[in-house]
Amino acid sequence: METIRNPAVAGQFYDSRKNELEENIKNCFLDKRGPGELPVIQKGSKKITGIIVPHAGYIYSGAIAAHSYNQICKNGFAETFIILGPNHTGIGSEIAVMTNGKWKTPIGEIPINKEIAEQINKDIIIKDENAHKYEHSIEIQLPFLQFCANKKEFDFVPISMTLQDYESSKKVGDILNEVINKSNKKIIIIASTDFSHVGFNYSTMPPAGMNVNEYAKKQDMHAIKEIVDMQPKRLVQTVQNKNITMCGYGPVTSMLTASIKLGSKTSELLKYGTSYDVHPSNSCVGYAAAMIY
Numbered sequence: 001m002e003t004i005r006n007p008a009v010a011g012q013f014y015d016s017r018k019n020e021l022e023e024n025i026k027n028c029f030l031d032k033r034g035p036g037e038l039p040v041i042q043k044g045s046k047k048i049t050g051i052i053v054p055h056a057g058y059i060y061s062g063a064i065a066a067h068s069y070n071q072i073c074k075n076g077f078a079e080t081f082i083i084l085g086p087n088h089t090g091i092g093s094e095i096a097v098m099t100n101g102k103w104k105t106p107i108g109e110i111p112i113n114k115e116i117a118e119q120i121n122k123d124i125i126i127k128d129e130n131a132h133k134y135e136h137s138i139e140i141q142l143p144f145l146q147f148c149a150n151k152k153e154f155d156f157v158p159i160s161m162t163l164q165d166y167e168s169s170k171k172v173g174d175i176l177n178e179v180i181n182k183s184n185k186k187i188i189i190i191a192s193t194d195f196s197h198v199g200f201n202y203s204t205m206p207p208a209g210m211n212v213n214e215y216a217k218k219q220d221m222h223a224i225k226e227i228v229d230m231q232p233k234r235l236v237q238t239v240q241n242k243n244i245t246m247c248g249y250g251p252v253t254s255m256l257t258a259s260i261k262l263g264s265k266t267s268e269l270l271k272y273g274t275s276y277d278v279h280p281s282n283s284c285v286g287y288a289a290a291m292i293y
Contacts, residue, residue, distance in 0.1 A: 003101030003129065009136040010106055013057045014143060018106045025147040028062035033273050035070040039148045044075035046293040049180075049259040050189040052227070052252055054287035055085065055140040060275045061194070062144075067270040067289035069144050075293070078188040080113045080155050081145060082120070082176060084251035085137030085192035087162040092131025094163040095124050095172060103139070103158070107146040113155040116187075119179045120157060124171055131160045137192040137248065164250025166236040172250075173232070173257025180262060191255035193248025195220040199283030204245050212284035213276035219244045220272065220286040227290060230267045232256040246286075259292040267292045 010016040015024050029038050051068040054061035072078065087096070099117040102109040121127045132138065138158045145154065159172070180187045196216040198204050206215030223244050226235040232253040239249045246252075256267070270289040 004109070005098070005101060005103045005132060007105055008134045008139060013136055013140055016106055021106050021143055022147060024058050025062065025143060028058060028066045029070065031063035031066070033271070033277065034063035034066040037070065039070050039073035041073050041077045041148070041150070041152060042075070046075040048072055048075050048188055048291050048293045049262045049264045050191060050255040050292040052191050052193060052255070052288060052290040053141060054194050055137040055192045056194055056275065056285060056287065060278050060285070061287040064271050064273050064287040064289050065144060068291060069148050071270065071291045072188055073148050076186065077149065077152060078154065079185045080116060080157065080187045081190055082157045082159065082187060083138045083141055083190045083192060084159045084161060084172070084254055085135065086164065086248040086251060087131055087135055087160045088137065088247070089134050090162065091134065092160070093126035093128040095126060095168065096128035096131030096160045097121050097125050098129050098132050098158050099127050103142060105143050105146060107143055110142055110146065111155045113157055116179060116183065117157045119182070120159065120175060122175060124163070124168060125159065125175060132158055135160055141190055141192055161250045166233055166253065169236065169250040169253035170232070170257050172254040174261070176254065176258040177261040180258065189255045189258055191248065191251040193246060193252055195223065195244070195246045195286030195288055197245040197247070197285050199281070201283035202245065212282065213274045216274050216284045216286040217272070220288065223249070224269055224272065224288060227252065227256065228267050228269055230256060230260055256292065264292045
């Protein structure tokens, strides 16, 4: 019997009704913080190996994410997406891949690429469905991909990461490089992360006299510099040394490691924003969209 992973956060982070969800995503692309155009799959010249996207509620981070999804459409989309996300729940194996079945969203079902997932299931990457059951960081990306695909078929592989130290993240990146190099499919790695979590809700307060959004941006630009400079090891060191509350630095490190080995030379920040832009309050989360090619 085929495994169906039902949505865990439909109706919370995004709309649970198909038509409304598609309209929400459309508005993310056309939002003043978004790319200002709807995605169309084209044959562009950039060989994108990875993107960075946020995973908050669409009202807060969807317009930022739309920049990355717009670029993968402009440059040919992909047949398979490997989606790396942090494990917020703490359930399951520390680095977990799901190797078969389909994930369901209000728009439809997306199959896991079993062949690629089973190749990834080695060393520290453990086969474990439980780690994915309630986690939102990967799920949030799927309706965007379905909207962009516009009936074009694609599949994916989900990898959830609790362990995010440099050595573990590098090992994941090395495995992804090996698997992608052996495949004749067009594969893009998606690293799902939010950046700084600042303010009352997160018990991380800015210095006296500085707003939460100003502090979030100041902190995040330290991490983004290492991403743009394509320095995965320094990214981990910077996040740890400066206490940057970026929840998915491990997935970004893994994606950068693999992208560099796959021949990418450029990492481009597409858009930065915060939840404060949408809802000013005493708490704030940073978001960034980037592409590596």
